[in-house]
Amino acid sequence: MVNRTEAADEPLESMPVLALKGVGEAMAEKLATLGIRTLQDVLFHLPFRYQDRTRLSKIGTLTPGTEAVINAEVMISDVVIRQRRSLMVRLNDGTGAIMLRFFHFSQKQVSQFERGARVQCFGEVRRGPGMLEMVHPEYRVLRSDATDESALDNTLTPFYHVTEGVQQATLRKLTDQALALLERRDLRDYLPLALTADTGLPDLTSALRIVHRPPPGSDVNALIEGLHPAHRRLALEELIAHRLGLRLLRVDAQAKQAPIIRPAGQLPGSLRSSLPFRLTYAQDRVLLDILNDMGSGEPMLRLVQGDVGSGKTVVAALAAAQVVECGHQVAMMAPTEILAEQHMINFSAWFEPLGIDVAWLTGKLRAAQRRATIEAVAMGQKQIVVGTHALFQKDVEFLDLGLAIIDEQHRFGVHQRMALRNKGAREDMQPHQLIMTATPIPRTLAMTAYADLEVSVIDELPPGRKPVTTVALDNVRRADVVERVGAAIDEGRQVYWVCTLIEESESLQAEAAEDTQETLQQLLPRHRIALVHGRMKPREKETVMNAFKERQIDLLIATTVIEVGVDVPNASLMIIENAERLGLSQLHQLRGRVGRGSAQSSCVLLYQSPLSNNARERLDIMRETNDGFVIAEKDLSLRGAGEVLGTRQTGLAEFRIAQLGRDDDLLDDVSLMADRLLVSYAESVQGLIRRWIGEEKKDYGGV
Structure with missing residues (x-):
């Protein structure tokens, strides 16, 4: 049990909630489920709405x-x-x-x-x-002698997020006590006045008083929406702390060593000359960035972003060739079996004619195959290993991992990416990391969640590619769409039909993929129709996808398992059912499965009426643009950073108060202030990081 007299001498940052009146061990456990363990946590647990009883x-x-x-x-x-x-x-x-x-x-x-x-x-x-x-x-x-105003509140009434056993009244009493302590000794303000004077924002203590107990006449809408200067002051500090955390992680990474990759160029040259196409200028530029990084002796940590179909995989393959020629191993990790299979097919086709063994490691391998592969990798007999999360299992060891390539990185949890990096770490030596995403990173995220990465953009599509024409149609016009599908097949084209469910569900307005296959087979009896979904065995999926790629199937009914990784140039029409249920980035990824050949391609977004305003806005954006970066910015504003890039898993990129779509105008100031803090106010840096990130989360950014 905490002695309240002793606790009274502690700084508010670390004073436990047990020091407050009315908080015993049982209440402290309940508060912990809200992330409240200290007085500082009480003060940073902000109201989400207010009532005006003043x-x-x-x-x-x-x-x-x-x-x-x-x-x-x-x-x-x-x-x-x-x-x-x-x-x-x-x-x-x-x-x-x-x-x-x-x-x-x-x-x-x-x-x-x-x-x-x-x-x-x-x-x-x-x-x-x-x-x-x-x-x-x-x-x-009221008493008979009470005046009209005597019983009115003198501040707006706050409402907090609560949990079972912790009511609004409890949190108001706790914040009253915390604010009273704040009157006697301020919470340390780590942002010097010299930095914040020109912002017009209040100091930390004033900001906390205002957000918890706004005075009469305060702009309630601004408070609720996080646009009040008091909220902005807290968001600014949090963004600076995250920026500093990432900057220090980058400094720490640069202090370590990595294999120096300076090959003669024979293997990369042979691979390049064997390709049936020429690299675009953008691909060559990004590859040069990667080679410069890997030749420096410092661990590369580079994010390559490029729209669907821009050719990231071949750039990764050429980088892998450089590493293999220097005698090191390469691991390529993908989030799904189907995407890993696609990479395995490509890498095998490119490398095996050059005498380079490519290993395959997923959780679906038979025990004997898995043991043999793991042994070959540990002995260095396999120079390139492609797989899923199975790559970072405990029994997988590399003889000399020089490069870890992570595709669709936001689909992995942070611990998984860290585990793969650590496979090649020994003493002060770490493997290079190449991170790829087809989900373009908005500037706001690039300046926050990825501030410790070097970023390269493949902003050019291969020659001959045409933008995909997109239309949105009400489901009542389904018969017209089926007729259009039949006509496209008669012209020698192939078609995707994407459903959002595998089996019928009474609770969701979505056509099940199995029912859709049966219906379309009746409506299009002359055409070859097949089904692929995530519950099929890998070999079954591979058989169907290969048959589709070999033009033995005209119409592929699929769930969203085809979102990434499938490359069928002859497929030029995509139908997406219940498109209103999918996010912008997922719709964009699905649409990217067509338009990979020279033919004009189309995407039809079938939706169920009535549409919500949010759904209508998403479909309008898809019709208006093929630019993945525009779509990513819109997706960020509609859904938030955590949903867009899975950053809720990463710890470091999880914000308590700041919202990137709302506070992006602060980011330029954040960058400048973080630089000045590192140079002139180094004593504030660790305090800010502890306050907003915590010691246990700092390592997450290293992946």
Whole structure:
């Protein structure tokens, strides 16, 4: 048990909640589920909405749908039994009358509402039969000598996120105590006035007082939306802390060594000359970035982003060739079996004619195959290993891992990526890391979640590629779409039809893939139709996908397993059912499966009416642009960083107060202030990182 006298001497940053009145061991455990363990945590657990109980409203001015405080006299009260038993109390303040309605009440409450009593109430105004009403308002019976204003609150009333056993009243009492302590000794402000003076934002202590107990007249909408200067001050500090954390991780990484990759160029040259196409200028530029990194002796940590079909995989293969020629191993990790299989097919086709063995390692391998592969990798007999999360299992060891390539990196948890990196780490030596994504990173995320990475962009599609034409159609026009599919197949083209479910579900308005296959086979009896979904065995999926690629299948019914990795140049039409249910980035990834050949390609977004405003906006964006970076920015603003890139898994990129879509205008200041702190106020850096990130999360950014 914490001694409250001893705790009183601790700084607020580390003072445990047990030091507060009313908090015992049981309550401390419940608060911990909200992330509240210290006084600082109490202060940074911010309200998500407010009520204004600081001013009186006259009954005659009330409108339905608003919340208000009123003072009025009881005219009559009665227990009424109609459909259900209720206490009805009629009030009047001289400007109008209102009815209070209680369905749950005691005899004591009935006696409180005697004729002539003055009552102050707070609640939502509703339209009732004959007059306005409040249902179960908060109320207090006023003393005869009370003035109208004497019982009003002097700040806006905050509402916090709660959990079982922790009510609003509890959190308000705890924040009252924390704010009282803040009056006597400020929480340390790690941002010097010299840095923040020009921002017009309040200091840390003032900001915390305002967000927890806003004074009367405060802009409630700005407070709720996080646009109030007090919120902005807290968001600024949090963004700076994350920026500093990533900067220090980068400095730490640069202090380590990595294999120096300076090959003669024979193997990469042979691979390049064997390709049936020439690299674009953008691919050559990005490859040069990678070679410069790997030749420096410092661990490369480079993110290569490029739109769907821009040719990231062949750039990764050429980088792998450089590493293999220098005598090191390469691991390439993909998040799904189907994407890993696609990489395995490509790498085998490119490398095996050059005498380089490519190993395959997934969780689906038979035990004997797996043991043999693991042994060959450990002995260095396999120079390139392609696989899924099976690559970082404990029993997988590399003889000399020089490069780890991670595709669609946001689909992995941080621990998984860290585990793969650590496979090649020994003493002060680490493997190079090449991270690839077809989900373009908005500038706001590049400046925060990826601030420790070097970033290269393949911003050019291979020659001959044409933008995909996209239309959105109501499901009532399904017959027209089926007719269009039949016509496309008759012209020698292949078609994807994407469903969002495998089996029928009564709870979701989505056509099941199996039912869709049966229906389309009846409507298009002359054409070859097949089905692929995530519950099929890998060999079954591979057989179907290979048959589709070899043009033995005309129409492929698929779930979103085809989102990444499938390359069928002859497929030039895609139908996406229930498109309103998918996020922008997923729709863009799916659409990227067509348009990979020279033919004009199309994508049809089938949707179920009525559409929400958000869904309509997503479909409009898909129709208007093929630019993945524009789509990524829109997706960030609609869904937030955690949803877009899976950053809730990463620890370091998880924000408590800041929101990237809302606070992106602060990022330039954040970058400048972080630089100045590192140079001139080094003593503040670790404190900021501890406050907003915590010691246990700092290693996450190293992946």
